[in-house]
Amino acid sequence: MGMIGGVALLGIALWLGIDALVRGEGRTQWVALAALILIVPLVSAFTLRPAVYANEDRLRVRNPLRVIVLPWGQIAALRSGYSNEVVDKSGTKFQLWAVPVSLRARKKAARRSARSAAERSAAARGERSGRGGGGMGFGGLGFGAPRGDVDMDGPARAETDKVMDDLRELLEQREKLESSQGEVTVRWAYEVAGPVIAGAVLLAILLATA
Known part of the structure; x- marks a missing residue:
C-alpha cells in the first residue's frame, strides 16, 4: 500500500x-x-x-536515506515491536523501513489463530464423542471438521512477522560461519x-x- x-x-x-x-x-x-x-x-x-535483501553472508537494508550492510555475524538481534529493527553487536539499531509493522494485520492474524484453536478443540471433542458408546457424534458427521481456510500447521502470523521469522532463522543458521563475518557498513x-x-x-x- x-x-x-x-x-x-x-x-x-x-x-x-x-x-x-x-x-x-x-x-x-x-x-x-x-x-x-x-x-x-x-x-x-x-x-x-526501501528494501531488505538477505543472502547467505549478510543482510542489506536499503532505507530512505541510508544503505546498511550487516554481516550475519555482526547482528545481535532482530526485534519486532511497533517497528521492525535490526540491532548490531555494538548496540546500534537500524529500522527496517521495507518491513513495516501492521497492528491491524497482527490483530487479524490473532483472530484467525484463535478461531483455528477453537475449531481444533471442537474437532477433538467431536472425535472423542464419536468413539464413545457406539453412537456417532458431531466429529463423525463432519460438523466439527476445521474449515479449509484455516492453517492447521501452526498459529496464524502477519505477513511482515513471517518475514522477520525467516530473517531470524537465517541469522541462527549463518551467524557463526566464517563467511558471515565482517564489518557493518553504512552509506548515506x-x-x-x-x-x-x-x-x-x-x-x-x-x-x-x-
Whole structure:
C-alpha cells in the first residue's frame, strides 16, 4: 500500500508540476521546477526505495536515506515491536523501513489463530464423542471438521512477522560461519539527499525573494 500511495503521489506531483512548467510564466515555472526537484526524490525515497535483501553472508537494508550492510555475524538481534529493527553487536539499531509493522494485520492474524484453536478443540471433542458408546457424534458427521481456510500447521502470523521469522532463522543458521563475518557498513544515499537539498535551497531562495 505504501508503494501504491507513493506512485499516486508521484503521479499527482508530476501532473501539477509539468502543467505549471508548460503553462506557467516567469517565477511560477521556477517554483514548479524547484518543487519537483524536492518532492520527487523525497517521495520516492520513503515509498519506493526501501528494501531488505538477505543472502547467505549478510543482510542489506536499503532505507530512505541510508544503505546498511550487516554481516550475519555482526547482528545481535532482530526485534519486532511497533517497528521492525535490526540491532548490531555494538548496540546500534537500524529500522527496517521495507518491513513495516501492521497492528491491524497482527490483530487479524490473532483472530484467525484463535478461531483455528477453537475449531481444533471442537474437532477433538467431536472425535472423542464419536468413539464413545457406539453412537456417532458431531466429529463423525463432519460438523466439527476445521474449515479449509484455516492453517492447521501452526498459529496464524502477519505477513511482515513471517518475514522477520525467516530473517531470524537465517541469522541462527549463518551467524557463526566464517563467511558471515565482517564489518557493518553504512552509506548515506547522496543520490537522494543531493536533489532534495538542491530543491529545498532553490525553493527557499525563490520564496524569500518573492
